[in-house]
Amino acid sequence: MAGLYLHIPYCKSKCRYCDFVSFADCESMGEYCAALLKEMRLDAAALPKQAYDTVFFGGGTPSILPAGAVAMLMDALHASFEIMPDAEITIEANPGTLNETKLREYRAAGINRLSMGLQSTNDALLETIGRIHRYADFVQNYECARAAGFTNISADLMYGLPGQTVKDHLDAIETLCRLGLNHISAYSLIVEEGTPLYTDVTGGAESLPAEDDVYLMHRRGMEFLETLGYARYEISNYAKPGFASRHNLNYWENGVYLGLGLNSHSAMRINGSWMRFANTERLSDYIISCNQGIRPLASEPEVIPRAEEMFETVMLGLRKTEGISEAAFRLRFGKSIEDVYPEALKSLATRGWLVRDNGACRLTDEGLDFQNEALLAFLPD
Known part of the structure; x- marks a missing residue:
């Protein structure tokens, strides 16, 4: 499987917890989109041909783009890359930036999945973290999306917010489930240095819930979602079947x-090597490079050594509740996971953090709760 990601680094305003590369000043948006079209052509010419199974518009807030812009970008993607007929095509959207015209445009352009940045159903909590919307805005946008033909809608929820209780989080889950969401992502707040929320928390203006309460939000939220028919398939993600x-x-x-x-x-x-590369994070450099016909890379592509590629495959795969397919690991690397990591598998199984069944190697519920510690077992001495 292969995926395409498009970054739209603009927002109506920056949330108080956000440290992503994004901008509340949208003056350069048109120039940026023009550069993005050029990068598509540059990458299509420079990189190996590949059929893409998924497309994801992320941000920032992609839904802040004016009417017609997303359809234009989709047309350009199809002109530059092979996108599979049954591709999953997602756009992230924030309540307060959507309307019926945009939603119908997205569907007509082939976008078939909507990921909505709700974060909470509690208006006071939304205000605390600097969101531009209120819960009623989300409901209105959600109903418009269903009317526009979206049958696959996800929402993000955050827990561990200042002033939030366990009941607040469980109430939010129940409210969303009554609406009929297909997918829910539930993330714990991370207070990043340099953000306004970090300043308020460290300065005593805001108080975070106790660690035990945050853990209860996670555990009880997980159990509640599963009783409501949402299967946990990754540490923070839950979905209805399919x-x-x-x-x-x-x-x-x-x-x-x-x-x-x-x-x-x-x-x-x-050319046979697993490669990793990234674009510049400087907006002016990005636009200038694309306009000059130069790929806007931050540095030269990096060759990932075989051992590092194996560790990353384990690190990422163990985030999934179904774990790592042992057959897929052997097919990719020519060795079994037991050949490569015998001591790690034995140690984690002894602790009750890892099991091997149904052709997979996976972490238990307890192991998922301590995933970062579990991964240390796979690192070389």
């Missing part, structure tokens, strides 16, 4: 992906 994100599964299987746009990242096999 609605797991194919694009994200490709990342977790360490598959081929091409990133287009500012600060986007890519990984693929080129």
